[in-house]
């Protein structure tokens with residue numbers, strides 16, 4: 001983590017919690033963090049609930065003037081029209097979303113999303129004034145062949161196609177090795193650093209220093225309060241994209257306060 005970039009902890013709830021449960025969890029998280037006098041300028045805290053929860057989260061965040069930000073798990077490549085079941089970037093922006101996750105490995109896998117699709121979604125999000133969290137990551141076979149860096153850099157290259165240096169400087173990339181997602185198999189801090197550094201080096205090559213120094217690169221995959229500090233100690237890791245552990249206020253609160261946690 002570099003001092004010039006604000007660390008970002010984002011909780012991807014995936015397909016968990018209805019809108020009532022969402023309100024309870026965000027309230028608990030807000031209490032937990034306010035109890036500890038969390039400085040949101042020091043570590044940005046984001047929840048990423050299912051679409052159906054967003055309006056309730058917006059109402060709570062606005063009503064209680066919470067500093068927690070929120071985002072969506074996906075967005076349509078289309079602006080509007082006859083696309084049954086799709087949700088547009090404009091709709092999400094209107095709900096006060098700050099972020100949109102695009103290209104999560106579960107969408108790449110179950111919905112066949114290509115880098116081209118991911119790039120189109122990222123453009124939609126950015127055009128609507130939200131920050132895309134662009135996910136990349138390798139499966140186990142690629143990792144075992146030692147090709148994780150080449151694979152992830154290629155995904156970044158494809159997913160960031162057509163973005164200006166200025167735009168890239170404000171983006172978030174999340175490195176999530178597929179073999180570490182929901183498996184309890186966390187990558188080592190060195191594994192995380194290797195790919196996050198390569199992503200930044202690639203951005204430096206293609207978009208220049210300002211983009212490379214600005215873009216935030218997160219790690220995701222079995223992050224918990226107990227292992228977050230070691231991961232965050234790495235120079236090129238600017239935060240975490242958290243799945244399972246973000247469904248518990250105490251646990252996610254601990255992750256947001258990684259600097260209080262012991263380095264394992």
Ligand SMILES: O=C(CO)COP(=O)(O)O
Nearest residue numbers: 012181182221222243244
């Ligand atoms: O996919 C993830 C976040 O987007 C990671 O999930 P877990 O933290 O449950 O491994």
